Each structure stands twice: as C-alpha cells, then as structure tokens.
Amino acid sequence: MTEFITKVRVYIEDTDFGGVVYHANYLRWMERARTELLRAAGFEQQTLMDDDLLFVIRGLDIRYRASAQLDDKIRVKTTISEVTFATMVFSQQINLELEDGSEGALLCKANVQVASISVSSRKVMAIPKSITGAVSIYRS
C-alpha cells in the first residue's frame, strides 16, 4: 500500500485566539492533500469540472489528538480505503514533521467520503474508470 504524502506549513491565517490551529483548517489541509493526490494521478479538478464532473463531500468524521501551532511543519498522509460506483472514502492522518524530517506526534485522523456528481444536473454520476484506476495505487 502506498500512502500519498503532502506537507504543509502552519501560517498565521491557520491559527486562532487559542494559539493553535483552528479546528476546521485541518480539513482544508486534507482537501489540499486529496487535490494533490488526484493531480499526481493525472487529474485536475478544474479540468474535471469543465468535463461536468465535480467531487463533493458527503460526510466525514475526524478525531483530534493534539494541536499544531504557528510555524509547525505538518504532514498529511492519505490513502483511499473504499471505492464504490460514485464514491471514494479517503483515510487521512495529520502528523507533525520533526526538524530531522521524521514523523512527529499525531494531530488528527479523518475519514472523508467524497461523491462524484454532474455539475450540470447536480446528480450523482459514476466516477470514471480512468480515475479509479489511476488512484488505485493509494488503496489501503
């Protein structure tokens, strides 16, 4: 199984008055990671949208274990745990990255269910085989 890894730096925009990252912003980083996974597999969402395909989020669950703070480097690990006709479930985990480049504390873990819809009809449509095939190396 291959994990898809993306790295993010924590900026001021990500933090809140508690001095740590605002809880909803971890979801933005996970979304960036899914976007990069799709891009690595050869698909850009603007292009897909021009072809009437849009991925929307059906649901997610996330558990927070620790908080990132300003200037931290974090690492998002993404795999795809489930694929159906029109949905994919991404399993994503965010950890700190230490100075030496090794993995630090677990910050949060999430499962994100994404569905494929038609931009024009807003109805569910099949995920093209070309996409499910290309991302299959990230299946967990």
Place this chain on the structure above:
Amino acid sequence: MTEFITKVRVYIEDTDFGGVVYHANYLRWMERARTELLRAAGFEQQTLMDDDLLFVIRGLDIRYRASAQLDDKIRVKTTISEVTFATMVFSQQINLELEDGSEGALLCKANVQVASISVSSRKVMAIPKSITGAVSIYRS
C-alpha cells in the same frame, strides 16, 4: 427540549468554485452557534480563557445532504446530547430558511465533541458546574 437556533447568511467568502458553500465552512457556522449558545447561557469564551478555561474540539462527524449557495439564509439548530466531567457533545443541524421564515431543506447534520482544558497546562479540566447547569436547558 429546547433547541438553540442561530441564523446565518451565505456570503461570497463562504462559497467555492463549485458555486456552493465550501464544506469546511459549515463547521465555522456550527462553531458560531456553539459560541452563541454559551453566550446566551452567560459565558463568553474570551472571559473563560482569561479564567484559564478553553474549549477545544475532540472530534466531530458530519453528513452533508444538500448545499447552500450565495445569498441563502440558513438556520443552525443546536442541542447538547451528552455531558461528562470534561466534555460536551453538541448535536447540530443546518437547514435552509425559506422566504416566509419557515424551515427549508436539510443541508447537514453533525455531532461535535468539545472538551474543557486548562489554557496554562493544556490539560483536561472539569467543566464548571455553572456552565453545565446553565446550558442544561438545551439538553436533548
């Protein structure tokens, strides 16, 4: 059981290239609703923080049913489904609000687990009885 209701208008900042609200922004609205519920019960988070108390999010699950778009009026309904020594679970639902002020389509539902920690030690601490007592009217 009393539901705590807050209302929000969808602005450009909330939308994304798909023409609808960016998924993580519903969580911002739910957080505003929890903040207003606490305020209605007599507690402001800046004041609590000055008293060393900070509420942090331990985890959440959310299911999306439909999307809000620019200019929509939406309504967040919040109840508290569970209270323990140091955690509260908020059950929150977002619906459209129709022109006539009645409730429209369900957009999403979430359960959000919040924990009470000490700002100074970052350790879990008991939720003051004054708070659990004051919010108990919103228990579901």
Place this chain on the structure above:
Amino acid sequence: MTEFITKVRVYIEDTDFGGVVYHANYLRWMERARTELLRAAGFEQQTLMDDDLLFVIRGLDIRYRASAQLDDKIRVKTTISEVTFATMVFSQQINLELEDGSEGALLCKANVQVASISVSSRKVMAIPKSITGAVSIYRS
C-alpha cells in the same frame, strides 16, 4: 448622506494566534457589508450573476488603527464615494460597538474599488442604471 450600517460579531474563526482578528478578515466583513447594501437596494449577487453581471474588486487601501478581539461586536459603516461607468468606490469604516449600543473605537478604514464585469466575457461592462440609481442614497 446616509451611511449603510451592518453589524458583526467576532468569532473564533476570525481571530489568530495574536489573540486579535486576522488582518484579512476585516475585508471579509467589508465585503459582507457591500453585499448587504446591494441587497438592501434590491440586488442579490447570485441573481446578478445569473444575468451575467459580476462585481469584482479592482483595488483597495486599508488603514488599521486598533484590533478587535473575540466576542467583540463591531459595526461596519459603508458609503459610496465614487461611481463611474463601470466602477464604484465604497468607503468603509469599522468601529467597535459598545455595550450600550453606541459607537466605540475606530478599528480600520478602507476604500474599495469595485468593477462590473460580464461573467461570460470577463470584460468590463456598464453598471446597470437600476443599480446606481438604487444605491445613490448611500453616496457620500
């Protein structure tokens, strides 16, 4: 001259690690205020967009004097200081609102130049007279 006034509450999402509102978020509030001014004048941007009209920001300048923090109530005052064939300049000021509802300290002042473009061609187009007429009561 009539000032258009909107009110906003500061939520956790608006703050940053400095304990005050993140600088770019004041621009979100000003944008909400312009949206509400247009709505009060009878125009919703989603509807305008369906009619091929989109307002885009050409430029702005903003001066910050003081910072809002969590739980503060703030007030955005908006007037229109200039109108041309395809542009409007909004003069906007944000102040704290005190407990008694009176105006508190000045937080920031900005001038925001907005242009009217065609969604389909992305080219500048005239602002409909119906709009410039309706918002003229807010001319400064």
Place this chain on the structure above:
Amino acid sequence: MTEFITKVRVYIEDTDFGGVVYHANYLRWMERARTELLRAAGFEQQTLMDDDLLFVIRGLDIRYRASAQLDDKIRVKTTISEVTFATMVFSQQINLELEDGSEGALLCKANVQVASISVSSRKVMAIPKSITGAVSIYRS
C-alpha cells in the same frame, strides 16, 4: 536587489462562486510570503512572540489586475521598500507561474506596512537590529 520568491498552488478553499480566487485570499498568500522571508532570514514569529515581539499590519494597498483560478500555480515576489524605527513596508507582487516555470500574467501588486509591537503592552517597539540587518538583502 534580491526578490524573495515563494510559490503557492490555488486550492478549492481559495476560490469563490465567481470561479476565481476570493480577493482577500491574495493577502493570505502575501502574509505567508512575509513569514517565509522572515524565516529565511532566521526569524520565526512564534519565537519572536515568545520574546514579546509581534508584527502587526498598519495598512496596505492592493491593485488587482487579473484573477487566479483553481489549480493555478502562482508566485509571490517580495521586497522591502522601506524600513523605519518600528515599521517595514513590504512591496509584493503576485504572478501566475507558467508550465515551463517562467513567470506568467501579473495578478496583483500590494504595499503592506507592518509595525513591530510589544505583545505584553501592545505598544509600538523598535524592530531589533538583528532583524532589519538580516532582511536588508531584500531591500528594494
């Protein structure tokens, strides 16, 4: 004169219903660039804050020429055009980056005035010589 260059990818979170980047988000990218410039010079803002130093934005002006859209790669060029006792003015420009890595269309240009304050007193304080010295290579 050395320009400090940072690169950013446009993600869904950055876009709005108009299909392009929300105007205030260019300021987030410029802030990331200033943060990276300071980091490259040896200073991290969390560390500075622990030493009672906080940089706050006094004012800015920005002109928008074109819009970035989802999946675009953009480049932020930053120089420091002015340094005083307690303030620095950053001149920042954002351009598209083309496939071949060369610079594409100009998207926006801004001047951002930053002031150095004491976290504890919230009063203006001198920018340490160590900082002004280290960033002087980026003076324009």
